[in-house]
Amino acid sequence: xxxxxxxxxxxxxxxxxxxxxxxxxxxxxxxxxxxxxxxxxxxxxxxxxxxxxxxxxxxxxxxxxxxxxxxxxxxxxxxxxxxxxxxxxxxxxxxxxxxxxxxxxxxxxxxxxxxxxxxxxxxxxxxxxxxxxxxxxxxxxxxxxxxxxxxxxxxxxxxxxxxxxxxxxxxxxxxxxxxxxxxxxxxxxxxxxxxxxxxxxxxxxxxxxxxxxxxxxxxxxxxxxxxxxxxxxxxxxxxxxxxxxxxxxxxxxxxxxxxxxxxxxxx
Amino acid sequence: xxxxxxxxxxxxxxxxxxxxxxxxxxxxxxxxxxxxxxxxxxxxxxxxxxxxxxxxxxxxxxxxxxxxxxxxxxxxxxxxxxxxxxxxxxxxxxxxxxxxxxxxxxxxxxxxxxxxxxxxxxxxxxxxxxxxxxxxxxxxxxxxxxxxxxxxxxxxxxxxxxxxxxxxxxxxxxxxxxxxxxxxxxxxxxxxxxxxxxxxxxxxxxxxxxxxxxxxxxxxxxxxxx
Ligand SMILES: Nc1ncnc2c1ncn2[C@@H]1O[C@H](COP(=O)(O)OP(=O)(O)O)[C@@H](O)[C@H]1O
Ligand SMILES: [Mg+2]
Numbered sequence: 001x002x003x004x005x006x007x008x009x010x011x012x013x014x015x016x017x018x019x020x021x022x023x024x025x026x027x028x029x030x031x032x033x034x035x036x037x038x039x040x041x042x043x044x045x046x047x048x049x050x051x052x053x054x055x056x057x058x059x060x061x062x063x064x065x066x067x068x069x070x071x072x073x074x075x076x077x078x079x080x081x082x083x084x085x086x087x088x089x090x091x092x093x094x095x096x097x098x099x100x101x102x103x104x105x106x107x108x109x110x111x112x113x114x115x116x117x118x119x120x121x122x123x124x125x126x127x128x129x130x131x132x133x134x135x136x137x138x139x140x141x142x143x144x145x146x147x148x149x150x151x152x153x154x155x156x157x158x159x160x161x162x163x164x165x166x167x168x169x170x171x172x173x174x175x176x177x178x179x180x181x182x183x184x185x186x187x188x189x190x191x192x193x194x195x196x197x198x199x200x201x202x203x204x205x206x207x208x209x210x211x212x213x214x215x216x217x218x219x220x221x222x223x224x225x226x227x228x229x230x231x232x233x234x235x236x237x238x239x240x241x242x243x244x245x246x247x248x249x250x251x252x253x254x255x256x257x258x259x260x261x262x263x264x265x266x267x
Numbered sequence: 268x269x270x271x272x273x274x275x276x277x278x279x280x281x282x283x284x285x286x287x288x289x290x291x292x293x294x295x296x297x298x299x300x301x302x303x304x305x306x307x308x309x310x311x312x313x314x315x316x317x318x319x320x321x322x323x324x325x326x327x328x329x330x331x332x333x334x335x336x337x338x339x340x341x342x343x344x345x346x347x348x349x350x351x352x353x354x355x356x357x358x359x360x361x362x363x364x365x366x367x368x369x370x371x372x373x374x375x376x377x378x379x380x381x382x383x384x385x386x387x388x389x390x391x392x393x394x395x396x397x398x399x400x401x402x403x404x405x406x407x408x409x410x411x412x413x414x415x416x417x418x419x420x421x422x423x424x425x426x427x428x429x430x431x432x433x434x435x436x437x438x439x440x441x442x443x444x445x446x447x448x449x450x451x452x453x454x455x456x457x458x459x460x461x462x463x464x465x466x467x468x469x470x471x472x473x474x475x476x477x478x479x480x481x482x483x484x485x486x487x488x489x490x491x492x493x
Contacts, residue, residue, distance in 0.1 A: 096340065099338055100334060100337070101338065125361045127342075130334075151395050152395070154394045154395040154396075154412050154414060155361070155394060155395040157394060158359055158393075158395065158396060158397055159359070159361050159396075161359075161391075161394075162326050162330075162356075163326075163330060163360070164326070164327070194412065194413075194430075196392065196410070
C-alpha cells in the first residue's frame, strides 16, 4: 500500500498539534503500521522531544533538502517501536530553507516504503503552513473548544479549502466536561456546528498528557489513559474503522450531546 | 522600467507594488516571473503586491503565481483588483486585497449612492478572514462565519447563517436591507447606522433588518404580511 500523507495543522499555536502528531504516530505504529513523522515546524523543533528522541538526532529535514545526507540517514528509528521513524526539523534555520515542492518530493520518496506519513505543522498561515499542506492527502485541523482557537481554525479550513486540498477533518483537543457542564466551555456540538467539517476525534483535557510529554513518552503508550485512548481511536478512524466517540463523563448530559453529534456526523 | 512592458514596479511603504493590468494573464504572469528571475538579487526576500487590473482570476491562478514567486524567495502578500471576484478569491487564500490607507485619507465619504441593479453571487461558506466588498447587491448562498466580512453598496441576502459582520448600503444608502435565514451578525451596519448588538434568541426565523424613520428595525420574514 502506498502511504497516506496526513498533515496536522491549526490556526492558533499551542492547541496540541505536536502532541497529536506524536500520539497518532505511536498509535498507528502500535497497530503494526510503518510510520514516519516529519517535524515541519522548522526553527522551533519539538516533536523529537515529545517522542523522547531528542538525543538521537544527527541529520534533519534541511540536511535532506540541501543534499547533505540521504533521506534514510535523517530517519531516526524509535527506541520502543520498530516501525516508527522521525525526521526532525532543523533547529537553527528559518522556514524558507524548505519549499512546498521539497516537501512533495520527500513524501513521494517515502510513499512506497511506509504506510503513514504524519506531518506536524507550525502555527500560522505563511510559508511553513504551505510546506506542510502541499504534500497532504488528509488534513487534520486541531482546535481547542475556545472561541479564539475555533475562529483561527475556521480561517485555516477556509485556506485549505481554497487550495482545494482535503479531506479536512477536525480534532477537538482539551475538552473539559466539568467546564462544559458549568456552561464555561463550548461543547463539541457548538464547534462542529460552526466549522461544519467532519469530526474525527475528541480528546479530553488530561494532565497525563503534560506529564508524559515531559518524559518523552506519549500517552498513547499508556493503556489506562483517557487521552491516550482517544488518540488510539483517531488512529482507528484514520484507517477506516468506525469507532464511537469516547465517553468523557458518566453523567448523562455530556454523553448524550456527544452521542447526538455522532449521529449527525454520520460516521 | 521600459515603456511598453506589460508590467511596472514601484517601491511602496509595504514593499514592492507590481502593476500588471493589461494583456493576457498568462503573458503577464510569465513577464513577472521572468523579471523576478532576471533580477533575483533585487527581488530575493521581497514582499510584493500585484495590481491585476480588472482581470478575473480564479483561486488556482492566484495560488500558481504565489507558489512560483515563493519558489524564487518572493512573498506575495496582496492582490489588488477591480474585480470583486478576484478580490474575494485572493482573500480566501489569506492574501490582502487593499493597501493600508494612510490616516489622513481615511475619512468616509458618504455619497448616498444607490447600487446598480446587479448582484454578486457567492456560493460557498465565507469563513473567518474572508471578505467581499461590492458596489452591487450581494447574495451569499452559505454561511457567513464570525470573522468574515461582507460589504455591499446595495442589499444583502444571506441564504444561510449570518454570523460575521455585514455592511449594506456601504456608500450611504440607508434604504438598504439585510436579510438572512439566521440573522446573528457580529456587527451590522446599514448606511450610516450601526446596529446595537443582537442577543441570541431562542427560536430561529429568517429575518430582515432595515432602517425605518431613522430607527433600527428587525422583522421576522412572514409571508402573511407580504
Ligand atoms: N489533551 C491535553 N490535555 C492536557 N494538556 C495538553 C493536551 N494536549 C496538549 N496539551 C499541552 O498543551 C501544550 C501545547 O501542546 P503542543 O502539542 O505543543 O501544541 P502545538 O504543537 O499546537 O503548539 C503542551 O504543553 C501539551 O502538553
Ligand atoms: Mg508544535
